[in-house]
Amino acid sequence: MDIRQLSYFLAVVDRGGFNRAASALYVSQPSLSQAVRSLERDLGTDLFHRIGRRAVLTEAGRALIEPAREAVRSLETARASVASVHELREGRLDIAAMPSQAVEPLTTLIRSFAERYPGVTVAVKAAFTARDVVDAVRTGAGELGLLASAGAGPDQEVRAHVLGEQRFVLVVPPEGPFAGRRAVRCEELAGQRLIVGQPGTGMRAYVDSLRDQGVDFSVAAETEHRVALLPLVLAGVGLAVVTESWREIARRTGxxxxxxxxxxxxxxxLVSRRGVLSPAAAAFWETARSVPADG
Structure with missing residues (x-):
């Protein structure tokens, strides 16, 4: 068993098949398949059920994901530690982020980080709920994570640094309801058509809580794609409850x-796994700590 085999295995898991994994790794599909077969022989068990062109994880395959990510991440950390003597002139940092927080504060954090370490690539991975972010960091899919939660923060599975708070705001079209207002009371949303996120998100939990309080609104659209929110509002489909990270962008669109x-x-x-971080992750963490918190 070697790191290359584990990397190929994880590529098949993450890309959903051998052909896509081979394309992403710039290797031939037979070479990748041979490496995975060799890994299976070393382990004495199949990691995938081959169903036509599909690759479905076996129980053994699912059990290997987390230790494989840890092994690959450990090697990357070791390599990056050696490279750190060159002042982080190159490298890559994977961050899992929820959609609204990927707008802000992630934009500001990446800008500050890039000014100090322009050679390091920051790869942002989509995670739709706080649980998704924690799982991505815990399993090694992302070394750092950015999430928003109501009440208590992340559990003991990860280390957390609070960056601030984001309040909920209402986005309406220029000629829509509440024209000329700066604020609206939550009960005034009764009778309105709202655009909401999918269950499990903070935005959805908030609007669901309004309904529990007796605010009777209707759902005009439910979307996982946050980039669709502003076009839907401007098209007059409904009003959107979002966090204030969207405030400036929404205003710029009118x-x-x-x-x-x-x-x-x-x-x-901002969350990280417990233990030693790669130099890039450690530098990003310190950058985040130096940025003034909101709220």
Whole structure:
């Protein structure tokens, strides 16, 4: 068993098949398949069920994912540690981030980090819920994570640094409801058509809590794609409840952004695995600690 075999195995897992993994790795599909077969022989068990062109993980394959990621990450950390003597002139950092927090504060954090370490590539991986972020960091799919949560922060599986809070705001079209207002009370959303996120997100949990309080609104659209929010609002489909990370972008598109009263906010945290971080991750962590918290 070697790191190359484990990397190929994880590529098949992450890309959903041998052909896509081979393309992503710039190797031939037969070479990749041979490496995975060799790994299976070393382990004495199949890692995938080959069903036509599909590759479905076996129980043994699922059990290997986390230790494989840890092994690959450990080697990357070792290599990066050696490269750190060259002042992080190159490298890569994987960060799992929820959509709204990928707008802010991630944009500001990456900008500050890139100014100090322009040779390091930051790869942002999509994670739709706080649980998704924690799982990505815990399993090694991302070395750092950015999430927002209501109430208590992440559990003991990861280390967390609170960056600040983001309150909920209402985005409406320029000629839409509440024209000329700066704020709206949550109960005034009764009778409105709202654009909501998928279950499990902070945005969805907040609007669901309004319904539990007796605010009777209708759902105009439910979307996992946050990039669709502003076009849907501007097209008059409905109003969107989002975090204030969207405030500036929404205003630039011509939408109107209103504070929702009483103020309700999510806690935004940067999280990492417990243990030694790669030099790039450690540098990003310190960069985040040096950026003033919001709220």
């Amino acid at each position: 939408a109107v952004v209103l504070d929702i009263e009483p103020a309700t906010a999510l806690c935004v945290s």
